[in-house]
Amino acid sequence: MEPQQRIQMTLTKTKKQKPNFAQLEFGRTFTDHMFVMDYSEDKGWHDPRIVPYEPITLDPAAIIFHYGQTVFEGLKAYITKDHEVHLFRPDKNMQRLNRSNERLCMPQIDEDLALEALKQLIALERDWIPTEKGTSLYIRPFVISTEPYLGVAPSTQYRFFIILSPVGAYYKEGINPVKILVENEYVRAVAGGTGTAKTAGNYAASLKAQEVAEEKGYSQVLWLDGLEKKYIEEVGSMNIFFKMNGEVVTPALNGSILEGVTRDSIIQLLKYWEIPVVERKLGIEEVYEAYKSGQLEEVFGTGTAAVISPVGELRWQDKKMIINDGQTGKLSQKLYDTLTGIQYGTEPDPFGWIVKVK
Amino acid sequence: MEPQQRIQMTLTKTKKQKPNFAQLEFGRTFTDHMFVMDYSEDKGWHDPRIVPYEPITLDPAAIIFHYGQTVFEGLKAYITKDHEVHLFRPDKNMQRLNRSNERLCMPQIDEDLALEALKQLIALERDWIPTEKGTSLYIRPFVISTEPYLGVAPSTQYRFFIILSPVGAYYKEGINPVKILVENEYVRAVAGGTGTAKTAGNYAASLKAQEVAEEKGYSQVLWLDGLEKKYIEEVGSMNIFFKMNGEVVTPALNGSILEGVTRDSIIQLLKYWEIPVVERKLGIEEVYEAYKSGQLEEVFGTGTAAVISPVGELRWQDKKMIINDGQTGKLSQKLYDTLTGIQYGTEPDPFGWIVKVK
Numbered sequence A, B: 001m002e003p004q005q006r007i008q009m010t011l012t013k014t015k016k017q018k019p020n021f022a023q024l025e026f027g028r029t030f031t032d033h034m035f036v037m038d039y040s041e042d043k044g045w046h047d048p049r050i051v052p053y054e055p056i057t058l059d060p061a062a063i064i065f066h067y068g069q070t071v072f073e074g075l076k077a078y079i080t081k082d083h084e085v086h087l088f089r090p091d092k093n094m095q096r097l098n099r100s101n102e103r104l105c106m107p108q109i110d111e112d113l114a115l116e117a118l119k120q121l122i123a124l125e126r127d128w129i130p131t132e133k134g135t136s137l138y139i140r141p142f143v144i145s146t147e148p149y150l151g152v153a154p155s156t157q158y159r160f161f162i163i164l165s166p167v168g169a170y171y172k173e174g175i176n177p178v179k180i181l182v183e184n185e186y187v188r189a190v191a192g193g194t195g196t197a198k199t200a201g202n203y204a205a206s207l208k209a210q211e212v213a214e215e216k217g218y219s220q221v222l223w224l225d226g227l228e229k230k231y232i233e234e235v236g237s238m239n240i241f242f243k244m245n246g247e248v249v250t251p252a253l254n255g256s257i258l259e260g261v262t263r264d265s266i267i268q269l270l271k272y273w274e275i276p277v278v279e280r281k282l283g284i285e286e287v288y289e290a291y292k293s294g295q296l297e298e299v300f301g302t303g304t305a306a307v308i309s310p311v312g313e314l315r316w317q318d319k320k321m322i323i324n325d326g327q328t329g330k331l332s333q334k335l336y337d338t339l340t341g342i343q344y345g346t347e348p349d350p351f352g353w354i355v356k357v358k
């Protein structure tokens, strides 16, 4: 059976009023429908269906509420000037979803079916994709453990969802440098933990540090390794890059940071442009030394939400680094323009990253 | 207003059939009612109520499903031979719940109100408390974040629940030594992380190691510190004690292990009996050395579920330690008998640990 034949569709009777697409907040508005699929030990994944967006009803003892056995993904759909709908490397997200599933002792998902479900759902919700510059439709696939059981053990029942949320440009004027605080007390993840998986607990663990950073006037936290608090890991929901000493450096995938799809794309783009780029262990001290000697040219975060987020200020204990005069650097801007150009179809796609939704 | 006046009560119309109390599995059966209370930024905690046990209905974008902002507790109610209902140090659980709330950026709960709610709920569900030896009513308070929002930020809405589950004796014949595997690859928690909080992500992170241990024939994992993998932390859902070299040693509260109520009670009991007990950093190598020199007399886990769980075998890499010939040690037995004696009211309660439900 072809995947597209297997997805049942139940349409909503009462369509929601669409929000003002010029004033969208991230992650607050959801479309009319969602995709759902169930898992049980005897049937495996079954009953894939598109249904009206509606509340989830679960037993109070469902494992998700107690032991957080859950994984998620985040990607976007973009409307091009030719009115086509683009997805950006959605296969990478489905692969990562399955790597997360593996780490959390959850069943693998058929990636082709998930992608097909995603496409059908987006085709149905096409009118929900905003068209203003920099806007897009945020896509959130997630899997939750639904068995009612208070023992600490993998669930025998799961539910997979895809929900959609129209989102505005992350920064109104294209891109805007942010102030970031290097975290010295709290830890997000450590090798052997769940840092490489996109799972709820990592984000719950990050809330406190984020709260403290905001109180001090910083918008994000830069995590150091949990062991020695010396080596750079990543930012809240972005990987991070440093242009210094004539090359671009980003922390290597060390078993505790998330393998970002944007990160991978940026590395490929830099190589394509023959700009030296290295993935390695990078100490915060080394970054500070480069700063002092005038060799720290640009710092930027990469992620699906913001694409490229230039860092204008980096604070590490009592040391304040103002990067590129607090302005967006040339390379950051070029990467942002190229990547969004590929996503919105105004630039060629030499890597075959775009998947079209028909 | 007195707390007891503030709790609304709605009784179920259809009482469930009670299970066979002689054959209870842990955490699978729930009583007829539950306690619920809501939180919003403008009202704070409000609308405390006892209602029929029923499914929870939440928006698919509720923060709990994505970022795991949630905390929980676990304690028990016991029926004494005089038909009284005992709680064991419930104030400690409510205090710990609030410490967990603090770590997870969640609002504090009125501990007196929560305790009063607990008592009223248990009084209502009295017939659900099993009376067979070693059985009890397991109590699960928990708080979930309910705001529909995909941004990574503390929720502005929460719901607090207390659900109840009649549970059998953890081991049929009183206590029974278990085989435990020392974990060398995966990490549960690290200082600066969420290990001291009772929050979902810690348990999700532990599933994989537990799965591997079971495949190898071990029932639990002993976690080492996440930094050097040298120092002993705790077991799945128990703290751990070693009787060696003439004293009882348990890992100190180091910022990554849970502060167990049973752990604290055991330490107090040992001091009361004038048995030397120390809380300190304890290397697995040191335990192995004590084993080799014949100085490792007993090892036992402590927790609400099993009370005392003697360890009969400890495996660390290729080294197998058979403890006390795989039998329950004298001290383990005495601690088990005394603690359960206090809980079930057959032993005096010199510390004032028991709270009666009227």
Ligand SMILES: Cc1ncc(COP(=O)(O)O)c(C=O)c1O
Pocket: A074, A234, A235, A236, A237, A238, A239, A258, A259, A260, A261, A262, A263, A302, A303, A304, A305
């Ligand atoms: C912890 C973390 N790191 C990095 C990223 C960036 O990953 P991606 O580029 O795939 O969006 C994200 C967001 O998904 C994240 O949550």
Ligand SMILES: Cc1ncc(COP(=O)(O)O)c(C=O)c1O
Pocket: B074, B234, B235, B236, B237, B238, B239, B258, B259, B260, B261, B262, B263, B302, B303, B304, B305
């Ligand atoms: C991780 C962990 N450690 C230790 C314990 C033991 O704590 P307590 O004695 O309060 O039950 C528990 C169980 O609550 C636990 O989940």
